Amino acid sequence: MENLWAATAPAITPFARLEADITADVAIIGGGYTGLSAALQLAEAGKSVVLLEARSMGYGGSGRNVGLINAGLWTPPDEVETLIGDTSGKKLNAALAGAPALVMALIEKHNIECELTKTGTLHCAHSEKGLADLKARLAQQKARNAPVTLLSREEAAERLGTRLFHGALHDARAGTLQPLAYARGLARAARDNGAQLFEDSEVIRAVADGTGWRLETREGSVKASQLIEATNAYECRKTPPRYTPVYYMQCATDPLPDELRRKILPGGEGCWDTAMVMSSFRLDAAGRLIIGGVGQLDAPGERVHFSWAARKMAQIFPDLKGQGFSHGWHGRIAMTGDHVPKIMETGDNRISIFGYSGRGIGPGTVFGQAAAQWALRGDRSVFPVPAVPNYREKRSQIMARYYQAGAVAAHLTGARRKG
Numbered sequence: 001m002e003n004l005w006a007a008t009a010p011a012i013t014p015f016a017r018l019e020a021d022i023t024a025d026v027a028i029i030g031g032g033y034t035g036l037s038a039a040l041q042l043a044e045a046g047k048s049v050v051l052l053e054a055r056s057m058g059y060g061g062s063g064r065n066v067g068l069i070n071a072g073l074w075t076p077p078d079e080v081e082t083l084i085g086d087t088s089g090k091k092l093n094a095a096l097a098g099a100p101a102l103v104m105a106l107i108e109k110h111n112i113e114c115e116l117t118k119t120g121t122l123h124c125a126h127s128e129k130g131l132a133d134l135k136a137r138l139a140q141q142k143a144r145n146a147p148v149t150l151l152s153r154e155e156a157a158e159r160l161g162t163r164l165f166h167g168a169l170h171d172a173r174a175g176t177l178q179p180l181a182y183a184r185g186l187a188r189a190a191r192d193n194g195a196q197l198f199e200d201s202e203v204i205r206a207v208a209d210g211t212g213w214r215l216e217t218r219e220g221s222v223k224a225s226q227l228i229e230a231t232n233a234y235e236c237r238k239t240p241p242r243y244t245p246v247y248y249m250q251c252a253t254d255p256l257p258d259e260l261r262r263k264i265l266p267g268g269e270g271c272w273d274t275a276m277v278m279s280s281f282r283l284d285a286a287g288r289l290i291i292g293g294v295g296q297l298d299a300p301g302e303r304v305h306f307s308w309a310a311r312k313m314a315q316i317f318p319d320l321k322g323q324g325f326s327h328g329w330h331g332r333i334a335m336t337g338d339h340v341p342k343i344m345e346t347g348d349n350r351i352s353i354f355g356y357s358g359r360g361i362g363p364g365t366v367f368g369q370a371a372a373q374w375a376l377r378g379d380r381s382v383f384p385v386p387a388v389p390n391y392r393e394k395r396s397q398i399m400a401r402y403y404q405a406g407a408v409a410a411h412l413t414g415a416r417r418k419g
């Protein structure tokens with residue numbers, strides 16, 4: 001089955017393959033939100049910038065995600081301040097609290113058609129314990145004057161179109177979008193502003209030559225003073241990843257009939273739940289119900305995940321029992337132990353940004369802009385997190401297998417139970 005976002009994103013004039021030896025001030029590897037927002041901002045500032053994408057713009061997580069434009073990380077803000085220190089934590093929390101507004105402003109400024117909704121997100125309590133977690137999150141957000149409200153079971157039922165949840169946290173800063181359309185829109189805007197973007201141009205070697213970087217592709221090369229690596233979970237190299245890879249799958253129905261659309265998520269909020277093995281659900285602009293959970297579709301366990309998705313959908317929305325799926329896809333998430341993204345700066349005019357841990361629409365846009373500022377000003381204070389010289393997640397391969405097996409086991413049990 002096909003990726004819904006690839007099937008419905010507005011087409012974009014393709015970008016050429018790099019077939020020459022060129023120079024630029026800044027080179028970027030990776031055409032997702034991070035690389036593209038960096039390229040856009042650098043081009044707008046008048047820098048010469050080249051972005052090399054191995055496949056096509058938005059091929060990675062940026063063309064596969066759920067499309068929830070969240071404010072902040074999975075990790076609640078108090079914990080972020082404990083994990084990375086009070087000053088750094090406050091800086092990161094403030095930057096990411098404003099991330100949805102930044103994304104929405106870019107969409108408006110560059111007329112990006114990406115099914116944007118601004119009605120917020122709903123974090124749904126799957127149990128009383130989940131509700132207690134939401135209350136703790138609410139207190140932390142209130143302390144920061146965030147426009148977040150806790151809906152009662154009845155209020156949540158009205159907004160969601162299901163009585164399954166014990167309550168829900170509504171974040172008015174957030175929204176949803178068509179992920180690939182947003183990536184393509186950023187690419188188009190970067191190109192319109194003078195950035196040179198190339199597709200089908202995998203960087204196979206990056207060599208420091210004393211004055212900067214020489215990036216080699218199969219048919220060309222780029223020489224640049226500064227290098228931004230923005231490959232997150234989709235790097236092409238075969239070396240063990242610096243993060244833990246975790247897969248997340250989604251399935252979409254055909255557009256729902258009007259009488260169901262009036263009942264199910266009438267406000268169009270994007271949703272996810274508090275369960276340890278979480279689920280997400282939302283509508284797209286055409287009224288397809290999209291349900292997601294941890295899992296990989298082109299691997300053993302694929303049928304378990306599809307079966308779970310159908311049963312989970314029927315559990316949440318009984319009217320959708322027996323409804324088939326027209327689209328199914330998955331993507332790889334770069335998870336870090338503390339769920340905080342990392343900036344690696346090796347001291348040779350090269351930075352590498354990764355580890356969004358499933359929260360990359362707002363953060364990727366913010367970190368991409370920060371990378372552009374670093375290239376423009378050579379100043380580390382622009383980074384939303386302190387840069388580190390090196391980072392590698394411990395036991396990432398073991399943890400990846402644990403997540404994969406855990407998802408199959410959880411979905412197998414979940415699929416056998418009524419829900």
Ligand SMILES: Cc1cc2nc3c(=O)[nH]c(=O)nc-3n(C[C@H](O)[C@H](O)[C@H](O)COP(=O)(O)OP(=O)(O)OC[C@H]3O[C@@H](n4cnc5c(N)ncnc54)[C@H](O)[C@@H]3O)c2cc1C
Binds near residue numbers: 361
């Ligand atoms: C299934 C799923 C659901 C998610 N849901 C959400 C969500 O609802 N909300 C949210 O905020 N975030 C979500 N995320 C996270 C978000 O999608 C990512 O964090 C974000 O897209 C990362 O953007 P990026 O630009 O850093 O990397 P990517 O979008 O992955 O882009 C990296 C690019 O680098 C290219 N590349 C790699 N190696 C090379 C090379 N050697 N040469 C040239 N190019 C190269 C790849 O082809 C790829 O296109 C989700 C992620 C997944 C996978």
